[in-house]
Amino acid sequence: LNSPETPLFSKSHELYGLWENRQGIRTEGFVTVVEGYMDVVALADRGLANAVATLGTATTEHHIRQLMRASDRIVFCFDGDGAGRRAAWRALTTCLPQLRDDVSMRFLFLPPEHDTDSYVREYGAEAFREQAKQASVLSRFMLDELATRHDLSEAEGRAACVHEALPLLASLSDSTLSTQIQHEFAQLVRLTEDELQLRLLQQQKPVYDRERAEVPASSRTQGESSVAPTNRKPATANRSKRARSVTPLAKRLLRLLAAHPQLALDLDHDALEIIVHSPTLFLVQELIALANDTQAKHIGALTQAVDPESDLAHVLNGLATELLQHEELPDPRAEWNDALRKIQIDAIKQEQSDLIAAGLPDEASRQRYQDLSRRLVRLTAAPAP
Secondary structure, three states: OOOOOOOOOOHHHOEEOOOOOHHHHHHHOOEEEEOOHHHHHHHHHOOOOOEEEEOOOOOOHHHHHHHHHHOOEEEEEEOOOHHHHHHHHHHHHHHHHHOOOOOEEEEEEOOOOOOHHHHHHHHOHHHHHHHHHOOEEHHHHHHHHHHHHOOOOOHHHHHHHHHHHHHHHHOOOOOHHHHHHHHHHHHHOOOOHHHHHHHHHHHOOOOOOOHHHHOOHHHOOOOOOOOOHHHHHHHHHHHHHHHHOOOHHHHHHHHHHHHOHHHHOOOOHHHHHHHHOOOOOHHHHHHHHHHHHHOOOOHHHHHHHOOOOOHHHHHHHHHHHHHHOOOOOOOHHHHHHHHHHHHHHHHHHHHHHHHHHOOOOOHHHHHHHHHHHHHHHHHHHOOOO
């Protein structure tokens, strides 16, 4: 168990007791993750044959996937002292990107004076089962832990809490549970859901023009300097190539935002959801964040505030020329809503194609396809501006 990592045996991929306790996990209806393999032995000795443990490593994403295959109810059990809570927090951060609506993850903390072995010896297996049933759900543990770290009665404390939570919220999987966690966190820190979505949008803002940073110094040609003026040309060429790859719908949204930055200031939750989850709207996300940060009223203010070396700056410069040659739109808001509607339609059609390609293998897939069809009918029936 204390052997080094090898190609044949990787501790970060293995769970002690998982194979031996597979029947016990089914019988108990949940799998218990304890801190040490001797805890697995102690629980089995007391008739609890549903425990597993990592082999001296922190919980990894590979472990989480194995646990999800073993059971739809996972209970992480930790000592109630500071070390146990820190270990639990590390496990939680590993779980967040893999949350699923059909899997329950809970966190059980034993009294500080006990570990798993001593608790079961003193109180018995039934008491441990009852504790497992009452364990805190992942969302409650996460929100309560964040709340204890900051003074939420003060604006500064709430702001610090948001700052710590944003990377965690950004790592959440795409699930209804993740949405629920975001809703509850927004209430905790006294933000509206739209305000939190804007902060998340800024947190997830993509980083462009990384080619130079990713090229090791040893790979540069002789005489090449990271600050030489001639080195800006390849970056500009790459940036122009990426700018030309902007989809027509993304270009339409960018043009509308550049001409009417106020559109970014009062986006509703549904619009933000569409934009954040669309893989082709990274630049639109950046422009929304820029408009909100600067409170710009026109494209001139946007071009002054944007990073001049970014893709967004290149696009805005091109749009500034275009906008001078076009007449003012009579209803920018209607144009904006129509573009978002078309993006939704494209996304639904793509998901339907993926489901068909997979052969609609189960009832959930067929139900999903029907739900998408109904949404598509509603969207296509909506009047154009």
